[in-house]
Amino acid sequence: MKLTFSIQGGDFTHAGHPSSEVKKVLKQLDIDGKTIKNIVIALYEAEVNVVAHAWMGTVSVDIEENKITIWVTDEGPGIADIELAMQAGFSTASKEVREMGFGAGMGLPNMKKNTDELQIESEVGIGTKVKMVNYFS
Amino acid sequence: MSGLPNYHALKVDAAKCIGCTHCMKACPTEAIRVIDGLAVIDHERCVDCGQCHRSCPTRAFYVEQDDLAKIKAFKYRVILFPSIMIGQFPEKYNETQIYSGLKKVGFTHVFEVEQPIQLLIDSVNEYLRNEENPKPAISTYCPAVVRLIQGRYPSLSENLILRKAPHDLAAHFAIERLLLEGAQRDEIGLFYATPCIAKIASVKSPVGERESIVDGIVNMNHLYNEVMKVISEVEVEDNSVQRQNLSEEGILWSLTRGESRHFGSRSIAIDGIHNVVRFLERLENDQVKGVDFLELRACDQSCAGGILLTGNRFLTVEKLERRAKRYPSAKDISESTIRVNIEELKQKLVIDSISPKPLFIFGKDRVKAMDKMTRAQRIVCSLPGIDCGACGAPNCHALAEDMVNRKAKMSDCIFLQQMWEDEGKITAGKAHLNVQKKWGTDRFKADCNKRGRRNEGF
Ligand code: SF4
Ligand code: SF4
Numbered sequence: 001m002k003l004t005f006s007i008q009g010g011d012f013t014h015a016g017h018p019s020s021e022v023k024k025v026l027k028q029l030d031i032d033g034k035t036i037k038n039i040v041i042a043l044y045e046a047e048v049n050v051v052a053h054a055w056m057g058t059v060s061v062d063i064e065e066n067k068i069t070i071w072v073t074d075e076g077p078g079i080a081d082i083e084l085a086m087q088a089g090f091s092t093a094s095k096e097v098r099e100m101g102f103g104a105g106m107g108l109p110n111m112k113k114n115t116d117e118l119q120i121e122s123e124v125g126i127g128t129k130v131k132m133v134n135y136f137s
Numbered sequence: 138m139s140g141l142p143n144y145h146a147l148k149v150d151a152a153k154c155i156g157c158t159h160c161m162k163a164c165p166t167e168a169i170r171v172i173d174g175l176a177v178i179d180h181e182r183c184v185d186c187g188q189c190h191r192s193c194p195t196r197a198f199y200v201e202q203d204d205l206a207k208i209k210a211f212k213y214r215v216i217l218f219p220s221i222m223i224g225q226f227p228e229k230y231n232e233t234q235i236y237s238g239l240k241k242v243g244f245t246h247v248f249e250v251e252q253p254i255q256l257l258i259d260s261v262n263e264y265l266r267n268e269e270n271p272k273p274a275i276s277t278y279c280p281a282v283v284r285l286i287q288g289r290y291p292s293l294s295e296n297l298i299l300r301k302a303p304h305d306l307a308a309h310f311a312i313e314r315l316l317l318e319g320a321q322r323d324e325i326g327l328f329y330a331t332p333c334i335a336k337i338a339s340v341k342s343p344v345g346e347r348e349s350i351v352d353g354i355v356n357m358n359h360l361y362n363e364v365m366k367v368i369s370e371v372e373v374e375d376n377s378v379q380r381q382n383l384s385e386e387g388i389l390w391s392l393t394r395g396e397s398r399h400f401g402s403r404s405i406a407i408d409g410i411h412n413v414v415r416f417l418e419r420l421e422n423d424q425v426k427g428v429d430f431l432e433l434r435a436c437d438q439s440c441a442g443g444i445l446l447t448g449n450r451f452l453t454v455e456k457l458e459r460r461a462k463r464y465p466s467a468k469d470i471s472e473s474t475i476r477v478n479i480e481e482l483k484q485k486l487v488i489d490s491i492s493p494k495p496l497f498i499f500g501k502d503r504v505k506a507m508d509k510m511t512r513a514q515r516i517v518c519s520l521p522g523i524d525c526g527a528c529g530a531p532n533c534h535a536l537a538e539d540m541v542n543r544k545a546k547m548s549d550c551i552f553l554q555q556m557w558e559d560e561g562k563i564t565a566g567k568a569h570l571n572v573q574k575k576w577g578t579d580r581f582k583a584d585c586n587k588r589g590r591r592n593e594g595f
Binding site: 001016019020023024025027028029030033034036037040041044063065136 | 423493495
């Protein structure tokens with residue numbers, strides 16, 4: 001089954017809506033709690049990335065019998081050096097964003113830790129596309 | 138008393154229910170549907186929070202209770218009740234008069250449940266010190282919250298603190314004390330008076346146990362009325378020795394922050410079931426960091442807002458806070474006053490496990506479940522999305538889910554039905570019959586005295 005959501009850059013108040021909705025669906029499908037938690041954490045991080053850095057984005061979710069695939073696509077500044085961004089503590093978030101408690105540089109590493117497959121494609125000045133896959137046990 | 142599976146104390150009085158949908162909208166687990174013009178509770182989903190009871194304009198919800206006459210079967214008749222009850226009585230009666238009133242009602246021993254509370258504090262602290270237990274640890278004090286977590290936030294079940302509530306503590310304490318006095322176990326009858334329907338349910342079908350320790354449940358409102366009939370207007374003989382183990386902390390326990398003030402370096406207390414729901418959503422999303430203790434209570438102002446209380450909850454809180462100041466700190470009550478074996482008593486407070494019981498799943502077969510959910514999503518697209526409740530379900534989404542679970546039909550939505558009529562798909566007569574089936578024929582009569590008329594019970 002498929003779900004889609006849009007994310008508005010800079011709207012921290014509503015960050016977390018797609019992850020909550022996805023969680024609700026996974027709970028109804030009786031997916032085990034640990035897997036749900038991983039998915040929700042990873043998706044929330046991805047959402048916050050869009051909110052903190054990009055202008056706008058979309059979340060598309062495809063749930064199949066044995067796995068969930070999530071694409072988070074944004075129009076934004078893009079990531080120049082993905083490898084560097086994958087390191088814990090690396091952050092390009094502005095001072096304001098950090099003061100709100102976001103942008104501690106744990107985004108991508110946390111997404112990696114909580115997904116079975118993670119792919120990131122990015123073009124500077126255009127945007128970033130993140131694909132995450134989690135398998136159900 | 139042996140445990141009943143899935144017992145709930147709240148029942149709907151068909152003679153009073155007007156099918157107004159207020160309760161259906163207030164329920165945090167979408168457990169209520171209006172069928173044939175009456176509210177019907179799905180007992181699988183109900184967590185005994187009492188929201189429906191509170192929101193009912195005609196007082197159609199009532200609470201099943203045990204008959205007080207049951208106490209006669211025992212030689213030692215113990216009444217256990219939370220401190221909250223003392224806060225119910227008018228100021229002119231003091232504790233001594235109230236205790237003596239309870240004896241006049243027929244009890245031989247009177248125990249407030251929050252004693253000796255230091256044992257519970259120590260026991261919970263022991264639990265919290267164990268690094269293996271997941272954080273934040275969530276109190277199991279409020280049974281409605283425990284059921285809510287098991288059902289709606291199953292993955293958080295492992296955060297529940299495996300310790301019992303004060304009424305279990307007091308029940309064991311009372312038994313030990315009476316055995317010391319020379320009583321036989323089967324001569325002791327324990328009766329628990331509570332303002333809380335969730336406690337009633339948890340005593341009748343305990344979480345994580347087969348047997349309940351108490352022999353009967355007394356509705357606190359009912360007991361209050363009985364005591365008020367016999368309470369002495371003049372000073373009675375001092376009986377403060379019966380409150381020797383009661384402490385400031387014990388009296389405050391059932392109020393908001395009553396627990397959280399003692400535990401963890403970072404603790405949060407939340408009251409009101411809808412506040413609790415919002416917070417648990419965040420917690421489940423892993424968006425709450427660094428907190429180590431959570432006190433969550435279903436009622437606004439915690440148990441002072443329990444549904445079987447007579448007094449105003451804010452006045453009750455104020456009274457209890459004043460009362461607590463007159464009592465010693467729990468730490469200062471010496472073990473010699475407690476008199477029973479403390480280690481043994483502490484052992485009895487441990488719960489083995491609390492398992493998740495997910496409520497919102499669409500069946501075990503994942504492929505079928507996904508198919509159902511996809512269908513429900515498609516149905517939602519055709520529903521008006523105003524969540525009016527006229528279909529008998531709390532919102533459009535719930536109706537769509539009911540439809541795919543074969544508990545409702547498309548034509549239950551009065552908007553769709555209207556459209557079909559317009560498109561000539563059904564006749565006006567058939568549409569009218571459909572609505573009559575849901576709401577009863579009386580709904581359509583002009584009658585200024587009909588049930589649900591303006592201002593009734595509001
Ligand atoms: S007691 Fe609470 S959970 Fe049960 S039906 Fe009423 S509102 Fe719903
Ligand atoms: S807050 Fe107290 S009275 Fe209300 S449901 Fe919880 S335990 Fe019962």
